[in-house]
Amino acid sequence: MSADPTPADPRPAGRVPAPDPDLRASGLRLAYDNRLVVDGLDLAVPPGRITAIVGANACGKSTLLRALARLLAPKEGAVHLDGRAIRSIPSRELAQRLGILPQSPLAPEGLTVIDLVNRGRSPHQTWWRQWSKADEQAVRRALDATGMTDLADRPVDELSGGQRQRAWIAMAVAQGTPVLLLDEPTTYLDLAHQIDVLDLITDLNRRENRTVVMVLHDLNQACRYADHVVAMKSGRIVAEGSPAEVITAATVEDVFDLTCQITTDPVSGTPLVIPIGRHHGARAR
């Protein structure tokens, strides 16, 4: 039984990725059946940075992330990782370089946190080597990095929403990939847990130099936590760059069809979007 709390482990969780990964998409044309969602999109993910993809509902941002993670095969164009088309990389090898956390994944009932996190190691495991020393270390570090060590033996479905999301992120961390793709990692979380998860992602980026691409709904969180913002509308990239460059009143009006004022976040100094709406501000009067 634990009497005193475990001190935070300063070591990075998982191995530190050596050269910065080069993930890019060219001429992407993505469709579900015959419904075209993304048409002719090019994107180069800045290595070692956090990239946030923002846009209105159904603008194709999750679809783009799925294509980057080879969960969706493009109709045209390709996604390249370090110069190789991801379709041509063996799935196991790719899973050692690129991890994906889909939106609100569902764990089987009764699955414990440690069993879930251990499954993140499966690209590194074989049937005769199912839990090596390296696996054990990676799992333990991932649990530490996400603050889940004390909950390791609890079933995932009995955790709170924030803890559950942390458990899934721990699985992705244990996978030890230089690139981490996250689809709306803050969905269904209350504000405190949203910040908690985003801080954790920032830790993973800063301490371990992991390249992160995430789809985010909240523009202000995207401004604060991302180094690079990609704004999408109707399957195309409208603007791309640092938060200050992208999140302007004009872009927000274009992308979200929302009039707003931009001020400065008093805490982080990043842009802060103040929506106007029909009942407030100059228009209402």
Add this chain to the structure above:
Amino acid sequence: MPNPKQALKSRPVPDDSPGGPRFRTYRLTLPPVSGVFRPRLVALCAVLTAATFLLFCWGLTTGDYPIGFTDVVRALVGSGDPGTVLVVRELRLPRALVGLLAGIAFGVSGALFQTMTRNPLASPDMIGLTQGAGTAVVAGIVLGWDGGLGTQALGLFGALATALIVYALAWRRGTTGYRIILVGIGVAWICTSATDYLVAKGGRFQAQAALGWLVGNLNGRTWDQVGPLAVALAVLLPTALLLGRLLRTLQLGDDVATGLGTRVQPVRLAILLAGVGLIAFATASAGPVAFVALAAPQIAQRLARTAWPPTVASGLTGALVVLGGDLVARTLVPGTELPVGIVTGVLGAPVLLWLLARANRAGSGG
């Protein structure tokens, strides 16, 4: 060769993490082999193996000519009274072996299907495979191709053909577990209707023979039924165990599994083939013994307290249920041998209901 006692290191995970929690899983290393060691699961498998062996021998002692327990064990290894050896080995052993092997096959097949689809309802007896085998066998009996190997081949053909139909109908740019269940339930009803029609159409003797097979029966099994089943299990059980590792990622959903490097569609097809093969050979030999493929993995999962039906424990539980059911069926009414399927149906359903109710009260869900 290193001393295995030294090479076999098993220790709790948190040993070198001060104040860490106690995990119920241990790391087992026998370099270069390593794995997760679950004491409860290993203990359960040991208990199940012992219980299965006891029931297996107990089954061999019962019959018109009672033989003592020790005599049975002695006859199995070939020593003792020649008459006893003949009765045990030639008359009783085939029946017990069919029960044992079919039970294992039912349990493992159910575990594969239930894990793959993340749904306990997706066991082979719910998605039409046993019903398809039944239709083929009854068609054979009614239309006049009877005989031991004929029945086996027909059952095998029926289950495989039904699996193919279900898979083809459920295919839409890949398949999902959910669609397999829905399509499977529909196909199961079609097969049941076809079987009913055949039974109604057939003559009285044929109908009786068909019903006798349909209920799941170990009476009068010979070495002819043991052979193909044993060969099938020798191939399919190792396959099922190898696929187990991939099943664990598939259980997290298709997207997560793909992200973890599992090739979802080929793996799913392989699991389907292994599961169908097991259920097809078992049904062909023992008939569609009710409830075993559905209940055994669920019982094993609750006993092992894992979040998935454990493959080996599910097989052993299946064997235990079939052998135990057969023993009850033979001794319940003196002078009459009930078919094992009636007993597993009557016993299996309440056991499952009880487990579900208990799990829900304990808050761990069912």
